[in-house]
Amino acid sequence: MGMDIAWQEWLGLMIRWLHVVAGIAWIGTSFYFIWLDQSLRQRQDLPEKVHGESWSIHGGGFYHAQKYLVAPERMPTELHWFKYEAYFTWISGFALLAVLYYWGAESFLMDPNRAALSPSAAILTSVGFLAGGWIAYDLLCRSVVGRNSGALIVAVFVLVVATGWGLTQVFNDRAAFLHVGAVIGTIMSANVFFVIIPNQKKVVADLQAGRDPETSLGLQASQRSLHNNYLTLPVVLLMVSFHYPVLFGGGAERGWVVIALILLIGGVVRHFFNSQHAGLTGRALLWQWPTAALLSVALIVFLSPARHHEDLAVSDDKALSIIIAHCASCHAAEPTDPAFQSSPAGLRLENLEQLRTHGVRVLAQAVTSQAMPLGNRTGMTAEERAELGSWIQKNR
Numbered sequence: 001m002g003m004d005i006a007w008q009e010w011l012g013l014m015i016r017w018l019h020v021v022a023g024i025a026w027i028g029t030s031f032y033f034i035w036l037d038q039s040l041r042q043r044q045d046l047p048e049k050v051h052g053e054s055w056s057i058h059g060g061g062f063y064h065a066q067k068y069l070v071a072p073e074r075m076p077t078e079l080h081w082f083k084y085e086a087y088f089t090w091i092s093g094f095a096l097l098a099v100l101y102y103w104g105a106e107s108f109l110m111d112p113n114r115a116a117l118s119p120s121a122a123i124l125t126s127v128g129f130l131a132g133g134w135i136a137y138d139l140l141c142r143s144v145v146g147r148n149s150g151a152l153i154v155a156v157f158v159l160v161v162a163t164g165w166g167l168t169q170v171f172n173d174r175a176a177f178l179h180v181g182a183v184i185g186t187i188m189s190a191n192v193f194f195v196i197i198p199n200q201k202k203v204v205a206d207l208q209a210g211r212d213p214e215t216s217l218g219l220q221a222s223q224r225s226l227h228n229n230y231l232t233l234p235v236v237l238l239m240v241s242f243h244y245p246v247l248f249g250g251g252a253e254r255g256w257v258v259i260a261l262i263l264l265i266g267g268v269v270r271h272f273f274n275s276q277h278a279g280l281t282g283r284a285l286l287w288q289w290p291t292a293a294l295l296s297v298a299l300i301v302f303l304s305p306a307r308h309h310e311d312l313a314v315s316d317d318k319a320l321s322i323i324i325a326h327c328a329s330c331h332a333a334e335p336t337d338p339a340f341q342s343s344p345a346g347l348r349l350e351n352l353e354q355l356r357t358h359g360v361r362v363l364a365q366a367v368t369s370q371a372m373p374l375g376n377r378t379g380m381t382a383e384e385r386a387e388l389g390s391w392i393q394k395n396r
Contacts, residue, residue, distance in 0.1 A: 006341045012099045019092035026085035027232055033082075034229045037222075038277035040067050049073070069218070071207045079204070083197050090189035093239075094130075097182060101126070101175055107339040107374045111172035114252055125170055126179060133163055133183035134190045141224070149223075156227065157263060160184060164259035172375050173248035173255060174241075180259055181238030184231050191224040229274070233266030245369035249303040261299045268292045305368070312390035316352055319391040323349045326378045327366070339374075359396040363389060 040052030051069040055062065101109045105119040109126065117125065140146060140155050163183050167176040199221040203213040238259070241247050250258045272288035329337045331349040347361065348354050355362065365372040366380070367389035373380055 015092055015096045019096050022085055022088040022092055026089045029082045029085055035277045038274055071203050071213050075207055083192055086189045086192040093185055104339045109171055109175045111375045113376055115170040129183055130186045134186050137187045161256050161260045165256035168252045168255040174371050177238055177241040181235050184235040188228045188231055191228055195224045196221040230267050230270050233270050234263045237262055245365050245371035248369040248371050261295055265292050265295045312387055314387045314391040320352055322384050322388050323355055326373050326380045356395055359392040363392045
């Protein structure tokens, strides 16, 4: 007795599980150490070379942490490193990208209406953006711009937004937004692999050899770590954006604006927590949440087009013909699209009753955001989207 195993779906599930667990571990340690660094306070009786200390309580116990600005006089017998969380987050993330987007490039990655790419060319373009994003970022940090924190922040912001614009010109919105997150994730993990950990190893080696470690090594690692901290909230939203097609309303023309707003909102919220951890009070903590709220409202308004489909006269037969032509090949009891062995998200669209039941989701996916059909492989026209939207509005 044979079995029909959905290998791609199972592989994707297991890799995604690993990716989520590794990501939680990485983000958790990142948030903790940024908090710890910001919570350090200087006391008069601190040992020599100790920059500050922090007391905390958790699980019924008291914890006392001290930070040496460069390094202690001698190495402790046991030193804990935090690096594999970042490495496995990137490795599992790239594997997931390959399984979901490279394996099914024609369905999940490409959009023939934006760029006439072959599957292999699309995959090479994806890899090129990941590598190119890191190289451009690293060059910025090492350039004259990197010597000024404010100028560097602006430059990195422009780099990510420009990357977002480029990705929306060649990939479908779902893949483009996820790739922006993947580029940021690559920058963050590469910071750990190429800068933070090597610099820390140099400090340890100097200490063991009796040399005074260079202060610049710690400052450089601290700068990259802080960048990772501010990029965390935007990257999380961008990586889960494929669940929320409402974010794709900007399309190829204005998708970069959405990405810019996500960066700003996440950065402002992160700044609030960093400021709070540093012990700031009063006015220093009054502007972040109102600013984030206003930017969020701006994002919602920007992605909420006025209704203009209600007055179209669309028959039941016409609406049915549209979903049969553009939806039913995937969303069926037995999909005919080779990319799927079962109906995605358990959503079936083979008759009008099913369309009425799932009308709100279809409106968001196929009309408002135009995220479906995947890569628009069936060639759904703007007129058909308008007709489908009008029918749903009148019959839901």
